[in-house]
Every structure is written in C-alpha cells, then in structure tokens.
Amino acid sequence: MQKIIEQLINGLTVGSFYALIALGYTMVYGVLSMINFAHGDIFMVGAYFGCFTITQLSKSGFAESNPALAIIYTFAAGALGAALTGVTVERLAYRPLRKASRLSTLISAIGTSIFLEEFVRLVPKFGSMISSIHFGEQYIFPASWRSAIVKVTQTFGGAMVKAYPGILGTEGIKLGGVSISYSRILIMAVAIVFMVLLYLLVRFTKLGKAMRAVSEDKETASLMGINVNRIISSTFFIGSALAGIAGVMMGIFYLQIRTTMGFTPGIKAFTAAVVGGIGNIPGAMLGGYLLGLAEVISVQFLPAVYKDIVAFAILIVMLIVKPTGILGGSGGKNKL
Amino acid sequence: MSKRLFFVSFLTIAMLLFAACGGKAPAEEAVSTEAADAADTADSAVEDEWGYITIPAGEKVVLGLSSALSAGYAAYGQDMLNGATVAVQTFGDLNGWEVVVEGGDDQCEGAPGVTVAEQFSANPYLVGVVGPMCSGTAIPAMDIYAENHVLMITPSSTAIPVTAAGNQNVFRIVANDDLQAQVAVDYLFNVLGLTTLGIVHDQSIYGQGIAEAVKAKFEAAGGTVTGLEGITRGDTDFSAVVSTILEANPAAIYWGGMDAEGALLVNQLRAAGFEGVFFGPDGIKSIPSFVDAAGGAAEGAYMTFGAVGGATGYDEFLTKFTEQFGDPIAYGPGSYDAAMIILNAAKAVATVDSDGNLVIPKKALADAVRAAPYDGITGHLEFDENGDLKVVSITVFQAQGEELVPVKVYDFGQ
Numbered sequence: 001m002q003k004i005i006e007q008l009i010n011g012l013t014v015g016s017f018y019a020l021i022a023l024g025y026t027m028v029y030g031v032l033s034m035i036n037f038a039h040g041d042i043f044m045v046g047a048y049f050g051c052f053t054i055t056q057l058s059k060s061g062f063a064e065s066n067p068a069l070a071i072i073y074t075f076a077a078g079a080l081g082a083a084l085t086g087v088t089v090e091r092l093a094y095r096p097l098r099k100a101s102r103l104s105t106l107i108s109a110i111g112t113s114i115f116l117e118e119f120v121r122l123v124p125k126f127g128s129m130i131s132s133i134h135f136g137e138q139y140i141f142p143a144s145w146r147s148a149i150v151k152v153t154q155t156f157g158g159a160m161v162k163a164y165p166g167i168l169g170t171e172g173i174k175l176g177g178v179s180i181s182y183s184r185i186l187i188m189a190v191a192i193v194f195m196v197l198l199y200l201l202v203r204f205t206k207l208g209k210a211m212r213a214v215s216e217d218k219e220t221a222s223l224m225g226i227n228v229n230r231i232i233s234s235t236f237f238i239g240s241a242l243a244g245i246a247g248v249m250m251g252i253f254y255l256q257i258r259t260t261m262g263f264t265p266g267i268k269a270f271t272a273a274v275v276g277g278i279g280n281i282p283g284a285m286l287g288g289y290l291l292g293l294a295e296v297i298s299v300q301f302l303p304a305v306y307k308d309i310v311a312f313a314i315l316i317v318m319l320i321v322k323p324t325g326i327l328g329g330s331g332g333k334n335k336l
Numbered sequence: 337m338s339k340r341l342f343f344v345s346f347l348t349i350a351m352l353l354f355a356a357c358g359g360k361a362p363a364e365e366a367v368s369t370e371a372a373d374a375a376d377t378a379d380s381a382v383e384d385e386w387g388y389i390t391i392p393a394g395e396k397v398v399l400g401l402s403s404a405l406s407a408g409y410a411a412y413g414q415d416m417l418n419g420a421t422v423a424v425q426t427f428g429d430l431n432g433w434e435v436v437v438e439g440g441d442d443q444c445e446g447a448p449g450v451t452v453a454e455q456f457s458a459n460p461y462l463v464g465v466v467g468p469m470c471s472g473t474a475i476p477a478m479d480i481y482a483e484n485h486v487l488m489i490t491p492s493s494t495a496i497p498v499t500a501a502g503n504q505n506v507f508r509i510v511a512n513d514d515l516q517a518q519v520a521v522d523y524l525f526n527v528l529g530l531t532t533l534g535i536v537h538d539q540s541i542y543g544q545g546i547a548e549a550v551k552a553k554f555e556a557a558g559g560t561v562t563g564l565e566g567i568t569r570g571d572t573d574f575s576a577v578v579s580t581i582l583e584a585n586p587a588a589i590y591w592g593g594m595d596a597e598g599a600l601l602v603n604q605l606r607a608a609g610f611e612g613v614f615f616g617p618d619g620i621k622s623i624p625s626f627v628d629a630a631g632g633a634a635e636g637a638y639m640t641f642g643a644v645g646g647a648t649g650y651d652e653f654l655t656k657f658t659e660q661f662g663d664p665i666a667y668g669p670g671s672y673d674a675a676m677i678i679l680n681a682a683k684a685v686a687t688v689d690s691d692g693n694l695v696i697p698k699k700a701l702a703d704a705v706r707a708a709p710y711d712g713i714t715g716h717l718e719f720d721e722n723g724d725l726k727v728v729s730i731t732v733f734q735a736q737g738e739e740l741v742p743v744k745v746y747d748f749g750q
Contacts, residue, residue, distance in 0.1 A: 003583055006608070010575035121406060159406040160414070161596055163624075166631030172607070179609045254572045254600055255631045260407050264571065299576035305539060305566040307576065 040266020046244025
C-alpha cells in the first residue's frame, strides 16, 4: 500500500510536467490548428533562463537570505524568457507561413526546434565572438564589457550540462512512512495553481473570450473586431510561459538541465495533449496526469524499460479508438 | 508502356553493371595504391603491409580525438580533449612537422562515432586516434579504424568486447569492466560487508555490461541481488524505478552508467529515503558532472577508476593542465598518455623520403606501440597481444565533500 501511494505521487509529479507542457500544444492547436513541435525547446529555453537567474541569485547570497523570493524570481524569469521566445518564434517562423500548407508549418516548427537547441548550445561561442569584434587594434566594446559578455553567455548556455543550485535539497515530510520531498510538493502546487489560473483566464476574461472566438472561426472573429494576430501572439505568450514554468520546475526538481532536455518531455506532452483531446484545455491537464500515472503503473507490472513503450502505445490506441481524445469534440473540431 | 518497360530494364542492366564494377574496383585500386605507396617510399627499408601515412612538408600532422563534446557527457569528453591538447603542447613537433589535435564529437553514441571514424580515416594526415571515449562508440567505430589501419588508443572504453576482437590496431590503457566489477563486488561484499544489492543500469553496452558482470560476481560471492532495472539514457525521471528497486530494501545500489543519469539517480534515491551505499563505475568519477550535479546527494558515494594519474611526470602535466583548463576530471591524464604513446611511436618509425615528405608506416606504428612499454603519468603501460594492459590497477574512490578520496587500490597482473 505504502509503495502504491509512493508510485502515485511519482506519477502525479511527472504528470504535472506533462500537463503544463501539454497546455502549450493544445492552446496553439486550438487557435492555429498546428502542432508546434518547437514547444519542447521553448520549455528548455525557459529552464535556461531560470537557471541563469537562480545561479546569479545564489552567487550574490540573495537566495540564502530570501529563498521564497528567489524561487519566485526564478519562475518569473523562466516564464518570461520562454514566453518572449515563443512569441518571437510565432512571429518569425509561423506567421509568414500561416496561409501555406500545413506541411510547411510543420517543417518550420521542426527547424525551429533544432535552431533553439543549437542556439543555446552555442551561446558562449557567440559571446566570445561578439566580445572579440575589433577594427585593427581597437575593440568595439571596452574591456569590462567584453569580460561581462563572455561571463554572461557562459553562465547562460553551452554544451555542458548545467547544474541548478539545489535550494530545496532532498528533505521533505513523512506521511505514514511515505516520504514526499518539498520540491515535489512545490511542483504539484505550482502546476495546479497555474492550471487553475489558465482555466479562469480562458473562461472568464475578455482575452479568454477572444481566444475562444479565434479558435472557433478566425475570419468571423476578425469581423467582430478582434485583432487575430494579437490574440495568436497572446496564446503563444501564455502557452510558452507555462512551458517555461515547467522548465524551471524541471531544473529545481532534477537539479540539472541540458540543451536536449526538451525532446522527450515534448513528445510525451504531445501524447498527453492528444490523449486528452488536442485543442481542449482541461483535456491537456487530464491527459498529462493520466500519462504520468500510466507510466509509473506500467513500471509496477513490467520492467522499467517498457515505460516509454507503454506511453506511446496509449497514444496509438487512442488514435485508433478515439482520435479526438478523451475530452475532444466530435468530428475533429476541438475548441479551447 | 513499352517505353516504360525499356526504361526499367535499362535501369536494371545499368545497376547490375555498376554492381559488378563496384565489386571489382576496390581490389584493383588497393593494388595500385599499394604499388604507389611502395614507390613513394622506395628509400624505407621494409614494405609496410598496411600502407603509409605521407605528410608533405608544410602540412600538419593530425592527432584525432573521438569523445562526447556536446550534450550530457561533454564534461568527460572535454576533459579528454584537454588532456590530448596538453600532450601535443608538451610533445612539440614531430621531426619538424607541427602536430594538431582534432576533436570529433561522437556524443558517446554509435552512429555519430562511426561518422567521426570515417572522417578521421579519410584524413591523409591523421597519425592516430585517442578514444573513442565510450565503449558503445568504440565497438562499432573500431571496425572502421581496423579497415583503414588507423591506430586507435582508448583511455576510457572499458567494455570487454573492445579488445576481445583482437584488432591489431586497437589498444586500451585502462582496466576492463570485468576487473571493475570484480573490485566493486569485493569492496561491497568483503570490505563493507553488505549482502544485498540492487542494480540499475542505462541499457548501454557499457552500463548494462558492467551491471550484469556485477550481478554475476555478487551472486557468486554469496550475496543477494534484489533487483536489476534499466533506465533510458537522456531520461530525467527515475522515480518509478527508484520506488521499485527500493521495495526490497537493499543495503547498497550499484549504478551501471554515466555521470549525467548517475547524478539524477542518486539524488532521487536519497529523496526517496534511501540511506545505503551508492556505488558506480568509472563513468561517475567526476566532480562537476556527478558530485556537484547531484546537489549534495552524492556524499559518500563510491566509484572505481583505473586511469589514476600520479606517476612520474604527473606534476608537470597537472601544472600545464590546470593553468589552461582547471582541474582534470577523469580521463584527462589517460588521454595525455594515449596521445603521448601515439606521438612517440610515430617519432620512432617516421622517416623523411626523397621528396621531403614525412612517411609513417602504419603497421610498424602499431607494432611499435605494442613492442615498447611506456611509462606514462598514469603508470607503467605495457600491452599484451590483444592491446590490453598487462598490468593494471583500479582505485576505489569515495565522494567526501568537494573531493574524491581514494580509499583502496587493487593491483592486477603483477
């Protein structure tokens, strides 16, 4: 019994990651009917922004005196960094192709994904290149700037695994023999808070209403005076911010991030979005938690190496039995 | 219709012709290049059956290094590149020819490693290769190196099959996984007196290989293996495996794998309440990418490691290394030795022909490596017929704070 509870908590933690990332897939699909395959890498970018922030905060000693505030700043930096990346990606890689065939957008998304991964990996190289621009003997930047550029870019990205400073440690509370670490509790709480906030935003605000209208019918929405481009940008902003939050959670929980970290969670979250009904917000949350739980339950009965096989088998079965997903609408028309 | 039929049959015949030519061509080509090589090196005394490396004056001698230079295991790979770089700086020029290190990013995987091997083999100025870093890369890549008679010395690929194939161009300057497993079991069972062991591995040739060796030896010693589970490289969440493996409450966990996943695993084991011993192979012997990356959870963890520096000349190496790159992590000293062996052997067999080219006979180069023992900074390195070391030692390290402290040394083959 104790072990089952432990595994359920494991499943809920992993599910929180999947659900938060899946929301971005589902929201973009809802308004644009496209799969944003660069979403996993936006999640990675968020983790790197968060890592940069928390590294600076713990170096200056701020994280030790104000751990709660440091965590909030880290989440904010991760969310904002990812959100701005998401909006930029939409503007540069997807908007010019909005009238093109679906295949073009898909290829553009895959290209963006590779670009983001390599960009973060090469940031320190760009830093040293920029800092060494010179005409003859004269460098463009003063010496103090040059070393600052190199230092900042090296702290930000690079080919090596980045370590998150461990702020929460491995301590936790014990409930009847089951130990739950504080980082687990934080992750589940943060995920639930943001999912509720998103739900309220989409249901009860003007912006949410406009998003739903765009998802229903772009042309009619624009005839009603809705600025469709702005709503699409907002959708990318919110979806990417959630992915950035998931990225920071990943860093805080697992203590290490790398440029390739977005791939597997990205694919799993996509699976979660499809299982829940792509385009449907509560569906993405449900799908994320279901997938997380299915994975840990599978480890209970099968060797652990079959975990991924079980996750993707669920995707295939879902696509055969109910392609619109658990909460998806009929006829493939999903709305936010 | 008939046009189409004609086209298809034309294509078929053309393909057959090409296939036939393809079958014959290489043999002819090989004969002609050998003849040309022989003519080129008319002034060298013996003909070399593997051919020659001919480097014109003004070109640079290339020393290849195949390791993971990006993603999860880059800390190890960069360390190796740094070690080889220091070796080239120390060695200086090869009979007047400048030597450069060329790093190939094999990502610690098979397919990219084969690509690196093909690129290196196609380089006419390549003298030899340090690496590959990982056994899973070395095993497919060494076939390419063997075909092209490229000298390859790995300081870090510990899996048994690397040298078991008996390739005459392949050498290894570290103890193999059979010995690492033996040391781990002896330390766990006899020194620490633990009788139950859970094992987790990363399903790689290296990780799974050593995990299964540990399982067999631990059971043979009289211990109980409570579980053997695999995880996926590059994955981050092992909590489900952690819960499963801890169910039987083992006194120790053995990890067969690398630093990146090892750090995550030990962290998640401690978070789940595991208080026993964590033990791993050379793949986790790293302060930045294992001890620091685990965020305190690695305290007290043990690991085995073969290529410990400290022999004659180590202090000079360390000075040169640290002032450029910081502290060596794991295989920096081993790569230095591997590079030095290649360059010294090349110096011994190289001649300058009448056209002013530097000529290195390939078979003689490999034979020189095999014949002459080398006293490196990681110890006395002497090869047997298969290219493995005759005498090796393995040290058990323990993570204590910010340091890896040697706790016991095992010597083999003395």
